[in-house]
Amino acid sequence: MSAELTENAHKLWTKNFILVCIANLFIFTSFYFLLPTLPVFVVRVLKGDEANVGYIIGVLSLTAVLVRPLSGFLLDTVGRKKILLIALAAFSLAMLSYNLVTSLALLFALRALHGFAWGFTTTGAGTIAADVVPPPRRGEGLGYYGLSNTLAMAVGPSLGLYIINLAGFNQLFNASFVIAVAGLLCILAVSYREVRPEKKPRINFESFFEPKVFSLSFIMFFTALVYGGIVSFITLYGDHIGVKNAGSYFLAYAITLLFIRPLAGRYFDKNGPVKIMALGFVAIAASFVILFAARGMIMFLLSAAAMGIGFGIVQPTAMAMAINRVAPFRRGAANGTIFSAFDLGIGLGSILLGFLSKVVGLSYMYLSCALIALIPMVLFYLKDARAVQPENQ
Numbered sequence: 001m002s003a004e005l006t007e008n009a010h011k012l013w014t015k016n017f018i019l020v021c022i023a024n025l026f027i028f029t030s031f032y033f034l035l036p037t038l039p040v041f042v043v044r045v046l047k048g049d050e051a052n053v054g055y056i057i058g059v060l061s062l063t064a065v066l067v068r069p070l071s072g073f074l075l076d077t078v079g080r081k082k083i084l085l086i087a088l089a090a091f092s093l094a095m096l097s098y099n100l101v102t103s104l105a106l107l108f109a110l111r112a113l114h115g116f117a118w119g120f121t122t123t124g125a126g127t128i129a130a131d132v133v134p135p136p137r138r139g140e141g142l143g144y145y146g147l148s149n150t151l152a153m154a155v156g157p158s159l160g161l162y163i164i165n166l167a168g169f170n171q172l173f174n175a176s177f178v179i180a181v182a183g184l185l186c187i188l189a190v191s192y193r194e195v196r197p198e199k200k201p202r203i204n205f206e207s208f209f210e211p212k213v214f215s216l217s218f219i220m221f222f223t224a225l226v227y228g229g230i231v232s233f234i235t236l237y238g239d240h241i242g243v244k245n246a247g248s249y250f251l252a253y254a255i256t257l258l259f260i261r262p263l264a265g266r267y268f269d270k271n272g273p274v275k276i277m278a279l280g281f282v283a284i285a286a287s288f289v290i291l292f293a294a295r296g297m298i299m300f301l302l303s304a305a306a307m308g309i310g311f312g313i314v315q316p317t318a319m320a321m322a323i324n325r326v327a328p329f330r331r332g333a334a335n336g337t338i339f340s341a342f343d344l345g346i347g348l349g350s351i352l353l354g355f356l357s358k359v360v361g362l363s364y365m366y367l368s369c370a371l372i373a374l375i376p377m378v379l380f381y382l383k384d385a386r387a388v389q390p391e392n393q
Helices: 002-009 015-032 037-045 050-077 080-100 104-132 135-166 169-188 211-240 247-271 274-293 297-324 328-360 362-372 374-382
Strands: none
Touching: 015 080, 015 104, 015 135, 015 169, 037 050, 037 104, 037 135, 037 169, 037 211, 050 080, 050 104, 050 211, 050 328, 080 104, 080 169, 104 135, 104 328, 135 169, 135 247, 135 297, 211 247, 211 274, 211 297, 211 328, 211 362, 211 374, 247 274, 247 297, 274 297, 274 362, 274 374, 297 328, 328 362, 362 374
16 A cells, blocks of 8 residues: 555656646647747848847846746745746736837837746746655656657747738737636646745845855856847858758757657656756757858758757756755745746847847857856856755755
């Protein structure tokens, strides 16, 4: 009987886990519809330039940074599901509101508001996923959860480009709204006993940030900084080197992630992060060197595959390490802290790399990213690789 109870306690593919994975798939598909298409919207419809693209892409991440700590606190104190449902409603309405944009100023304002909803939504979904995954299988479970992001990236960018070519931007924004609502409906069906703090928490710095994951947050910041160059400019760079469908980069990246994430998660659960993170950091740096040298589709896709290997290892491993460091009722704060660093990296990366590209060009901007990508590797092996991995909470 005890063996049966243990097996049930370690069961990964529960109804709640499947629902939150599907919801995350819908949320990120809606989001990824805009990833390659919004730069095109800025340049072709609103007559902006590369610097404008950087601002428009970056402001969402920067505003998400502002709400991540608050979202973590509210998720831990008010309740996961309640906060996530409110955030998803706002996220869905933001998608529909893109139909009203007629200027760069309006788009900038909407992206800022969209960032607030995005910050709450992704932190909430990730926290619920961490709650419903059995601790001994946390690395594996969060790896599979991350695959819902990956599947969204596999279909979202290419499908988004297809929709604007077939039906225009209004239909793209409408489709994004419908898919976001589907994610909201999935979360409505999630039901589990949420963990709350035993005492009413005092409001202080640690209410919003989790100091135990600061070192991992720095790693995610620098990793996201260079990734900002991908999400903001890969479509424009594809046109520059003669790749007709730049959405193929995200497809190749996503397919690689599909294979890497589960393998990386299982490896982490059994062997820890020290060896596998080295492969992840080197792969990210290599992807930018390949992208710098790319002059056609083959090298373009090889870069995407290397990026998939790198991110498929580094991001879920860092997240699993962060969750393992904190008590269950602090998972919201831990997720908020890590995601804040990630969003800040993408936001600043989009803006700063946009300026750099205007000075040295997109090719040399990507070569610079290869050097920046080595910084998180140094940080990891100076501190986190030396730390003894605590038992799963």
